[in-house]
Amino acid sequence: MRKSADLRKAEIVSTVLEMADQIGPDRVTTNAVAKQIGLTQAALFRHFPSKAELWGAVAEHVTGTLAAAWEAALEGVSDPLERVRALVAAQLGVIAHTPAIPMLLFSRELTTENEVLRGAFRERLSVFHETLEADIAAAQAQGRITVDLTPRDAAYLLSSLVQGAAIRWALGPRTTSMEETGLALLDVQLRLLECRKDG
Amino acid sequence: MRKSADLRKAEIVSTVLEMADQIGPDRVTTNAVAKQIGLTQAALFRHFPSKAELWGAVAEHVTGTLAAAWEAALEGVSDPLERVRALVAAQLGVIAHTPAIPMLLFSRELTTENEVLRGAFRERLSVFHETLEADIAAAQAQGRITVDLTPRDAAYLLSSLVQGAAIRWALGPRTTSMEETGLALLDVQLRLLECRKDG
DNA sequence: TTAGTTAGTTATTGATTACTTACTAGGGGA
DNA sequence: TCCCCTAGTAAGTAATCAATAACTAACTAA
Numbered sequence: 001m002r003k004s005a006d007l008r009k010a011e012i013v014s015t016v017l018e019m020a021d022q023i024g025p026d027r028v029t030t031n032a033v034a035k036q037i038g039l040t041q042a043a044l045f046r047h048f049p050s051k052a053e054l055w056g057a058v059a060e061h062v063t064g065t066l067a068a069a070w071e072a073a074l075e076g077v078s079d080p081l082e083r084v085r086a087l088v089a090a091q092l093g094v095i096a097h098t099p100a101i102p103m104l105l106f107s108r109e110l111t112t113e114n115e116v117l118r119g120a121f122r123e124r125l126s127v128f129h130e131t132l133e134a135d136i137a138a139a140q141a142q143g144r145i146t147v148d149l150t151p152r153d154a155a156y157l158l159s160s161l162v163q164g165a166a167i168r169w170a171l172g173p174r175t176t177s178m179e180e181t182g183l184a185l186l187d188v189q190l191r192l193l194e195c196r197k198d199g
Numbered sequence: 200m201r202k203s204a205d206l207r208k209a210e211i212v213s214t215v216l217e218m219a220d221q222i223g224p225d226r227v228t229t230n231a232v233a234k235q236i237g238l239t240q241a242a243l244f245r246h247f248p249s250k251a252e253l254w255g256a257v258a259e260h261v262t263g264t265l266a267a268a269w270e271a272a273l274e275g276v277s278d279p280l281e282r283v284r285a286l287v288a289a290q291l292g293v294i295a296h297t298p299a300i301p302m303l304l305f306s307r308e309l310t311t312e313n314e315v316l317r318g319a320f321r322e323r324l325s326v327f328h329e330t331l332e333a334d335i336a337a338a339q340a341q342g343r344i345t346v347d348l349t350p351r352d353a354a355y356l357l358s359s360l361v362q363g364a365a366i367r368w369a370l371g372p373r374t375t376s377m378e379e380t381g382l383a384l385l386d387v388q389l390r391l392l393e394c395r396k397d398g
Numbered sequence: 399t400t401a402g403t404t405a406g407t408t409a410t411t412g413a414t415t416a417c418t419t420a421c422t423a424g425g426g427g428a
Numbered sequence: 429t430c431c432c433c434t435a436g437t438a439a440g441t442a443a444t445c446a447a448t449a450a451c452t453a454a455c456t457a458a
Binding site for chain 3: 002003004005008039040042043046047
Binding site for chain 2: 438
């Protein structure tokens with residue numbers, strides 16, 4: 001079936017992401033992608049001049065999805081503690097919906113192969129970290145989070161929580177919901193971070 | 200230079216680990232390894248019947264190193280809080296010394312390709328988690344760690360801390376010492392976990 | 399109706415992969 | 429000294445990879 005170039009490009013990108021999760025990013029060959037979609041291998045190169053540019057489009061899609069999820073999560077939320085929770089929850093949600101992301105971070109296409117993509121990903125993750133840090137600092141200023149630690153360290157602990165949950169889920173049997181277990185652990189960590197009222 | 204088979208095998212395994220870190224696990228071809236050592240590619244197959252068995256030896260070496268590090272760290276340490284710290288510190292140390300480990304967890308050789316290796320790695324990591332969990336429970340019984348969370352969740356937080364530190368270091372510029380920053384963050388998390396004396 | 403555009407195919411390329419076969423050299427033990 | 433085991437080499441193999449070339453069918457606008 002003949003599709004428009006835009007639709008086909010989007011289909012290729014999403015197929016690459018699916019297959020990257022299923023068989024690993026480096027196993028995603030042009031032939032495998034084409035077969036999965038129902039095209040010939042050569043047809044891919046009508047939409048993307050090289051495989052590297054195909055991976056570039058995939059990376060752009062992923063970083064765009066992340067940014068959109070953060071923006072949506074923070075939409076109209078002003079309470080710093082709620083913003084922290086919303087950010088982490090959004091991150092967990094995107095990873096759960098796009099399980100190839102953790103593997104992608106370590107794939108050769110985004111690290112060894114393409115230094116630009118590696119930089120783009122790192123920059124995006126540092127934006128996440130800085131946003132987290134700022135809201136934590138605000139919560140500390142309100143006396144809602146303990147000042148026993150720096151906002152930077154608290155942000156590291158929270159982003160580590162996401163990464164740990166993602167790793168366990170990606171490597172595990174994937175029976176449980178990553179989002180649920182991640183959010184449950186987030187609640188535990190936030191309770192530790194909150195200033196205790198008891199004596 | 201002609202070496203004994205045992206020495207050569209060990210040299211091949213350690214070379215694979217080094218190159219896996221430098222260029223990524225899937226980029227480690229038999230040709231690249233042979234060239235790095237100064238042998239012909241065919242010589243590798245005199246020591247390992249297939250590349251899969253070579254990766255098996257690498258995985259065995261890594262899991263063995265981890266187990267040895269844990270044992271050494273816990274040697275003669277009975278205080279549960281100290282054991283927790285020693286375990287996490289040992290884990291950070293091994294990863295810092297063998298930086299290919301995080302990438303290895305997501306490589307096709309240990310996930311898609313070889314289901315046995317994947318299982319071996321997961322089992323080893325769950326042993327780490329259970330040891331951590333037991334010592335945390337002991338520390339809680341002593342009233343040294345808050346009972347606000349389950350030992351399981353606390354262990355998840357600590358292993359996530361290691362994984363997060365490893366990821367940031369592996370993907371980052373690697374200017375700082377992973378072990379130092381990891382240990383510093385460990386202190387922060389342990390302080391949050393410890394029962395507070397103030398009111 | 400027709401001419402141009404574009405998504406698609408078939409067939410093939412050179413490079414690289416893991417792996418094999420047949421041969422060689424070198425060192426230690428008798 | 430001689431011999432034999434073994435680490436190593438030279439020269440290939442089939443399979444698979446990304447990419448290219450030449451061609452075709454389908455859609456669109458004039």
